[in-house]
Amino acid sequence: MFEANSNLIVGLEIGTSKVCAVVGEINDAGALNIIGLGQAPARGVRKGEIVETTIAEEAVRQAIVEAEQMANVEICNVYLGVTGAHVRGFNNRGVHRVLSADRDITKDDVSDVIKNARTINLPKENSIIHDVRQHFLLDGHEGIVNPEGMVGSLLEVDVHVVHGVTNRMQNSVRLVRNLNLEVNEIVFTGLASALAMLTSEQKEIGALVVDLGGGTTNYVVYANGVIKHTGVFAIGGDHVSNDLGQGLKIPLSRAEKLKLEFGAAVVPESSKGQTISLCNEMNLPIKTLNLEHLQRIMALRLEELLQIIRDDLEEAGALHYVQGGVFLCGGGARIPHIAQLAETIFQAPVSLGQTNTISGLKSALDQPEFLTAIGLVKYGSMRKRKAEPTGLLTNLQNMFTRFLPQR
Amino acid sequence: MTSNPDTQTPALEISGTPVIKIIGIGTAGVGLVETLNGPEFAGAALVAVTTDQAALNASTAPHKFLLETKAARGLGTGGDAERGYALAEEHFDTLKTACAGANVILLVAGLGGGAGSGITPVIARAARETGALVLGFVTLPFECEGNRRGAQARASLNQIKAVADGVICLPNQKASKLIDENTSLVDTYRISGGLLTEAIRGVWQLLTRPGLIQIHLADLCALVRDKNSEGVFAFVESSGPTRSREVVEKLLAHPLLDEGRALNESDAVLVSLMAGCDLTMGEVNRIMEQITRQCERAQVIMGAAVDDAWKSRLSVTLIAAKHNQPPVEPAEPVAHRPGRTTSRTSQSSSAGATPSPLLMQQREQLVKQHAAAVRRKSDSKMKQEMLPLVTITKGRFDKSEPTIHKGEDLDVPTYYRRGMPLN
Numbered sequence: 037m038f039e040a041n042s043n044l045i046v047g048l049e050i051g052t053s054k055v056c057a058v059v060g061e062i063n064d065a066g067a068l069n070i071i072g073l074g075q076a077p078a079r080g081v082r083k084g085e086i087v088e089t090t091i092a093e094e095a096v097r098q099a100i101v102e103a104e105q106m107a108n109v110e111i112c113n114v115y116l117g118v119t120g121a122h123v124r125g126f127n128n129r130g131v132h133r134v135l136s137a138d139r140d141i142t143k144d145d146v147s148d149v150i151k152n153a154r155t156i157n158l159p160k161e162n163s164i165i166h167d168v169r170q171h172f173l174l175d176g177h178e179g180i181v182n183p184e185g186m187v188g189s190l191l192e193v194d195v196h197v198v199h200g201v202t203n204r205m206q207n208s209v210r211l212v213r214n215l216n217l218e219v220n221e222i223v224f225t226g227l228a229s230a231l232a233m234l235t236s237e238q239k240e241i242g243a244l245v246v247d248l249g250g251g252t253t254n255y256v257v258y259a260n261g262v263i264k265h266t267g268v269f270a271i272g273g274d275h276v277s278n279d280l281g282q283g284l285k286i287p288l289s290r291a292e293k294l295k296l297e298f299g300a301a302v303v304p305e306s307s308k309g310q311t312i313s314l315c316n317e318m319n320l321p322i323k324t325l326n327l328e329h330l331q332r333i334m335a336l337r338l339e340e341l342l343q344i345i346r347d348d349l350e351e352a353g354a355l356h357y358v359q360g361g362v363f364l365c366g367g368g369a370r371i372p373h374i375a376q377l378a379e380t381i382f383q384a385p386v387s388l389g390q391t392n393t394i395s396g397l398k399s400a401l402d403q404p405e406f407l408t409a410i411g412l413v414k415y416g417s418m419r420k421r422k423a424e425p426t427g428l429l430t431n432l433q434n435m436f437t438r439f440l441p442q443r
Numbered sequence: 444m445t446s447n448p449d450t451q452t453p454a455l456e457i458s459g460t461p462v463i464k465i466i467g468i469g470t471a472g473v474g475l476v477e478t479l480n481g482p483e484f485a486g487a488a489l490v491a492v493t494t495d496q497a498a499l500n501a502s503t504a505p506h507k508f509l510l511e512t513k514a515a516r517g518l519g520t521g522g523d524a525e526r527g528y529a530l531a532e533e534h535f536d537t538l539k540t541a542c543a544g545a546n547v548i549l550l551v552a553g554l555g556g557g558a559g560s561g562i563t564p565v566i567a568r569a570a571r572e573t574g575a576l577v578l579g580f581v582t583l584p585f586e587c588e589g590n591r592r593g594a595q596a597r598a599s600l601n602q603i604k605a606v607a608d609g610v611i612c613l614p615n616q617k618a619s620k621l622i623d624e625n626t627s628l629v630d631t632y633r634i635s636g637g638l639l640t641e642a643i644r645g646v647w648q649l650l651t652r653p654g655l656i657q658i659h660l661a662d663l664c665a666l667v668r669d670k671n672s673e674g675v676f677a678f679v680e681s682s683g684p685t686r687s688r689e690v691v692e693k694l695l696a697h698p699l700l701d702e703g704r705a706l707n708e709s710d711a712v713l714v715s716l717m718a719g720c721d722l723t724m725g726e727v728n729r730i731m732e733q734i735t736r737q738c739e740r741a742q743v744i745m746g747a748a749v750d751d752a753w754k755s756r757l758s759v760t761l762i763a764a765k766h767n768q769p770p771v772e773p774a775e776p777v778a779h780r781p782g783r784t785t786s787r788t789s790q791s792s793s794a795g796a797t798p799s800p801l802l803m804q805q806r807e808q809l810v811k812q813h814a815a816a817v818r819r820k821s822d823s824k825m826k827q828e829m830l831p832l833v834t835i836t837k838g839r840f841d842k843s844e845p846t847i848h849k850g851e852d853l854d855v856p857t858y859y860r861r862g863m864p865l866n
């Protein structure tokens with residue numbers, strides 16, 4: 037039992053609209069396989085953050101139990117996704133002067149420069165979620181992947197730091213711990229989605245991953261194989277439903293249903309002048325709505341959201357990296373014509389959520405909603421691989437795989 | 444009359460620099476006017492009106508009016524706005540003479556006490572009857588000052604709004620966000636008073652300084668006339684090469700503007716830039732572009748003034764007016780305005796220079812125009828107002844942390860912010 041557990045990796049995402057747990061297993065060949073999946077509609081979560089613990093806890097329990105049953109394992113620890121408007125990403129550079137006489141760069145020099153890059157000035161209530169190494173610079177020469185063994189006098193490193201407010205992130209950690217689950221690590225959900233979707237080739241060319249969630253929209257830009265930019269906006273599918281409810285003067289639950297049934301990201305020519313009849317439970321019509329209005333309200337919101345992301349990328353100087361493609365996931369990727377809208381805004385090819393990097397249950401891998409949780413599993417597997425005890429053989433293997441594009 | 448030495452702006456000569464009176468009312472108002480009694484405001488006629496002999500004695504304002512009856516025995520109103528109101532009504536004619544002869548009257552008062560809350564609405568009415576443009580600059584008391592003062596201040600504010608052309612209101616409680624908690628009480632009041640002074644200075648500069656881009660009195664009138672608006676304002680200053688960007692950032696984060704949300708809701712925005720000779724058109728452009736983007740629905744007027752002493756400094760005073768519900772009819776109908784009172788006009792001029800007959804003529808003309816505007820105003824009161832048919836709330840996000848992006852509250856439906864018609 038315990039033997040099997042050590043190869044199990046579980047990703048848990050507490051989203052605004054649903055809780056999703058994915059169980060992955062590393063098989064004998066060292067490849068990752070998805071074996072279980074559990075989900076439950078989330079309640080008590082707003083804009084990606086928990087606002088009511090008790091009912092949110094119930095949803096998490098439900099999702100975990102479902103995943104356990106499906107995979108036929110016992111879940112003890114999880115990689116937990118976090119998001120929220122407080123999460124921010126930025127790039128930082130660390131500098132280290134090589135002092136040894138022969139200017140040979142040692143392991144210590146490398147770890148020193150990384151340490152320098154990590155010491156950043158954050159508000160004291162914030163803490164770092166990730167610090168991802170981008171690349172080294174040696175005497176101002178860019179694009180060095182591993183400077184160890186090289187010669188130079190000034191070593192610099194760029195890192196991408198993702199940070200958030202500690203207490204707000206701890207809320208979801210506490211909730212999971214209450215269910216007697218251990219949290220291995222917390223992971224920014226945007227990063228997890230990107231891991232699930234992008235192949236190393238796409239990371240190299242440059243890509244934007246947008247996770248259109250229920251309460252938040254997370255996005256990550258990759259280029260040259262490393263993270264260039266991350267961001268979160270606390271706008272999501274909930275806002276679309278809310279806009280519809282307000283604009284068409286219908287209750288939120290009905291707005292939600294209409295959104296799924298008639299929603300679109302652009303207003304097609306064919307819906308001009310069309311109407312929808314709402315019926316009560318006796319199947320008698322009670323209200324007539326203008327389909328064009330419904331779609332227009334929705335299109336305006338989505339257009340604004342994508343435009344804000346585009347503006348943010350432009351400000352951060354990351355827009356030109358996007359040319360490799362825009363990848364959409366999350367529930368928002370299901371909206372009809374969303375790819376068309378994203379294409380006009382980003383001026384880049386758009387593809388919808390599909391994981392290309394993991395094998396396993398086909399039914400799970402196809403759904404854009406599960407990508408984040410799958411990405412969490414992937415993140416866990418990458419972490420595990422790093423931490424594995426090294427024999428001679430694995431050392432050799434690592435040596436080779438290091439030079440191969442990492443999957 | 445401050446005649447303009449700059450011959451390149453003949454338009455100013457024709458319209459004449461407006462005669463501005465600054466009237467401080469109540470102890471707080473008199474104290475604030477005191478801070479304005481400097482070379483910067485040369486040319487303004489400073490007037491102090493209060494019920495408290497002691498406060499008036501301390502004032503250096505050239506014109507002082509003590510409102511008293513035997514009943515008060517020179518001890519003031521005792522914090523009772525009713526008594527202040529009654530006193531002011533009794534001395535209505537005196538107040539009117541105090542106001543006469545000006546084109547623009549700025550009323551400065553701290554609402555909450557007896558004199559400020561009671562007298563200010565009456566003076567505002569008196570000033571309007573003389574045909575001047577009346578702008579109120581008032582503070583609302585801190586919450587800790589008690590319910591009674593708060594209620595009195597709000598009631599008074601409503602009365603002033605009904606009579607004056609525009610009211611710029613500084614709730615001290617909001618201003619306290621700007622002030623460190625450990626600041627002493629005296630300093631706190633001084634700072635919040637200082638904020639109000641900045642607003643007055645902004646309007647003053649706008650009206651009197653030679654500008655790269657001049658704002659005329661007519662522009663200001665057009666902005667606030669018939670609007671009975673309540674304004675918020677912010678004053679920010681910055682220096683250095685990135686000053687234009689910094690001032691915009693500061694403005695959009697300003698607590699008095701609700702982090703920029705106030706701009707979005709406003710219908711009229713007045714921006715006054717003040718800088719040294721090194722102010723470039725590019726900078727003005729950049730600032731205005733950012734500001735107009737925040738308030739797409741608003742009518743924006745801007746002015747830029749140049750002062751040689753302001754090396755590399757740049758200050759922006761922004762006044763945003765939001766129109767409220769149709770105004771409450773003032774207690775008394777606007778009566779015919781009295782004949783011109785030239786005696787006081789000459790007093791209000793700087794250094795007592797006798798104005799030329801030509802300028803006098805122009806001023807008369809201007810005053811007549813105002814009178815016509817007042818009459819028009821009383822006519823236009825008849826027009827039927829539209830009720831706001833749609834009430835927009837943030838729905839399920841009402842109580843959650845707002846998502847503010849560049850001054851826009853993104854929780855409010857996009858279609859509403861973009862003004863998409865739904866029929």
